[in-house]
Amino acid sequence: MNAANTIPAAERESAATTSSSGPSSGHRLLLLEDDEQLAQLIQRFLADRGCDVTYAANGNEFMKAIHHREYDLIIADVVLPDASGFQLLEQFRSQLSCPLIFLSALSSVDDQVAGLRLGANDYLVKPVDPHLLWAKIEAQLRLSNSQAAPVASLTFGPLVVDLVSRQAIVHDTTLSLTTNEFDLLQIFAEQPARLLSREYLFRRVIGREFDGLDRVIDMRVSRLRKKLDAIPGGVAIQSIRGRGYSLNTARD
Known part of the structure; x- marks a missing residue:
């Protein structure tokens, strides 16, 4: 998969020159993506919007990440070098209290339906405009916050x-x-x-x-x-x- 096809040229230039010095949103995100170049671009794009992004390149790193920290939202690829994003979601969904969005090159309707039936909150097909990705993230965070009733x-x-x-x-x-x-x-x-x-x-x-x-x-x-x-x-x-x-x- 070519990361350059996922982030538009103008956005790639912006991502390469910006840092996480912008206003903090306080959102803690976990990004599971084996394409390192694409992961860096997404991290910079989200960091520019004040997000604290933890990066996992494979299933093993993903498992360590979810045991070491809580997240507000997870963005996960499906095809990984050592695991399937579907299998990871099926295995750990009961332990995850946050929304999960699949971001994958698998574009068939069957793949999208499978991901949603496993419990994903959304499924985006690569390449995706980063502003659409951010809009989807914000929508899921708003929904998650509105459903979070105080626990006595x-x-x-x-x-x-x-x-x-x-x-x-x-x-x-x-x-x-x-x-x-x-x-x-x-x-x-x-x-x-x-x-x-x-x-x-x-x-x-x-x-x-x-x-x-x-x-x-x-x-x-x-x-x-x-x-x-x-x-x-x-x-x-x-x-x-x-x-x-x-x-x-x-x-x-």
Whole structure:
């Protein structure tokens, strides 16, 4: 696929000379695209509109990216060197809370229908005008924001996390949690049974990138785990060495 056919000449010139110094939209996007040249052009175009774009060149990088961060929207190619965008969506759709737009050279009606039936929010055929791509992105973000109703509580098995009173209850027993412990438990309860990397938790809890040395997340997880383990038949935090932690229902 020729990236030059996807971005018009005038836009290519603009993308090559602009940077992400424009006003920030605050949108966090994940771009899955194996054509590096095209990916760079799309990144620059979106960065010029204030987006924070994470780039994944293949399925393996995509899986790492979604485990390390949350996104407002995903743009995904279908034909990848190590996977199919359709297969990735089918495998991870239940774990993705954001819209996904396919951007692919596969132009048949059958391919487009297949992508939408798998749960994609839109399907664009390459080459696509970047302004149309941006309009589609904005439309999906507006729809996503309008549907996001405030959540008062989170429930997972016998665990109830009340976000208003900031209390956590397991089997009618209220946990005695510090502010930091409650914030950490809320993150786990938002994505139960999902493996959350130390890098992701550090970014959510501390608000900056993990330096590879700070053990504050491990210590907070350890303290929270002890309090959860004290209630039989409740929930438990499981760890996978070198990969991260996940909240699961406790095994008797």
